[in-house]
Amino acid sequence: MIENRKNWIIAPTGNLTMVLVVMLLLFTFTGCGAPRWYESYGYKSYHDMTKPSLVPVLITALGDENPDARTGAAVILGDIGPEAKEAVPSLVRALADNDKEVRKYAAQSLGLIGHGTQEVISALIEALSDPEDYVGDRAAYALELLGPQVRPQAKEAVLALIRARLDYSNKWHHDSRHKAIKRFGLEPKELVPILVGALGEREGAVRARAAKELARLGPEAREAVPALIKALGDHDADVRRQASGALGAIG
Template sequence: MGIYFRKLSCVLLITAMMSLSFQALAQAPASLSVPKTNGSGVQQRLDAIRYLDSTRSTDAVRALTKFLQDPAPEVRGAAILALGRMGPAAQTIVPELTKALEDKDAGVRGKSASALGSIHTGAETAVPALTLALKDPDLGVRNTAAGALGRFGAKAASAVPALAELIHKEPEQYVREGVADALGNLGVAAVPALIDALVDKRPGVRTRAALALGAIGPAAKEAIPALMKAEQMDPVATMRGFASVALKQIKG
């Protein structure tokens, strides 16, 4: 019990120094002070982030943002994930999260893409940077960036050419499948790219493309000839079935 209270006191001391104690946030001044940190206190800083995350308070955004400059990538990443979990309430720090897409650590870049996708409402300014992240050397970042763009829906239509290029050039199948899913969320602008994906050499990509076209619905009527061909001629029975379902969804 004594160990628990010593640890809790340490966490509360850090957060109090950053936020003048979140129990009194209503009276806290606009400027919150964050103590200087170094590598020796990584666990303490992670504990502080967990505490701030648990408050689910919009006032925690300001304090968590301070950790985006932390020297430890695990701390930066934890703060970014906490901010992402706050959703649209964290849209004020979209510029900082967008900048984090250029972090030297791939894990931090991927978490930044994920957080931007979680916020999405009011985060449309991040679409160009997320589109650029589709060319990231790390496949996990590319995959997460594609998924994040899908969360923006039609507001990320400008990313369709880059997503279309990725679905053809990406060597990893699961990334290509994720791209197909993302395209399906972007609406009618993605239909031509999804039609092309119906003849991808990998069955998983073809089926995801068919599902995505079906999800778009009647607006994807341009895909009817290609889906009819897939329904009749695709060598994989599952794909033929998905093409049939997509045709029904499009035709109504």
């Protein structure tokens, strides 16, 4: 009798334990166990904060100790776009955040807002060399969106894009780099001397990238032929291969 009562006690206890485990998992994966970052600002959903009138609140959130709040604020400011111009200085500062997600979305949102001041462009050019490749990629994307606004600093921007430590084997990264350069609105006669100069850089990957960009220009890069012929003797096999391809493209 006592033994049966003991089993009767253990069975429901085991079931209760299982229920508690399931509830804990639900809380963990649905986020029900803790308030969302925007709830601490008095809003029920992410979309409630996507109003231009809330830009000052989002600027405050960029300084929040919670990295989720900083990341969310950076994303929303980009969603708001040009009407979030007031947040630009704060987003520039966020490019130095210790959280890589914050830096990534700060860079992207600076492009989406489209306020291409010298300070913004310089900060994005610096972000191209971020240790995290996809932060640099978003900086390249932002420079692409700013387009002709980058012209006053085009030489610096082009060289920074050529030198950028993005994953060059990844086509998406490669296209992002090329589209940014293309969007600056430079004429081939302006771009070729910059790329020829890059053929003399110390790093082989930079020289190879410069040759590849010259190949994209085709016959309009004819002035680069002497430098490309010289590059055929480069000690780096990839540089030689890209230089040969560029000469073929130029014709």
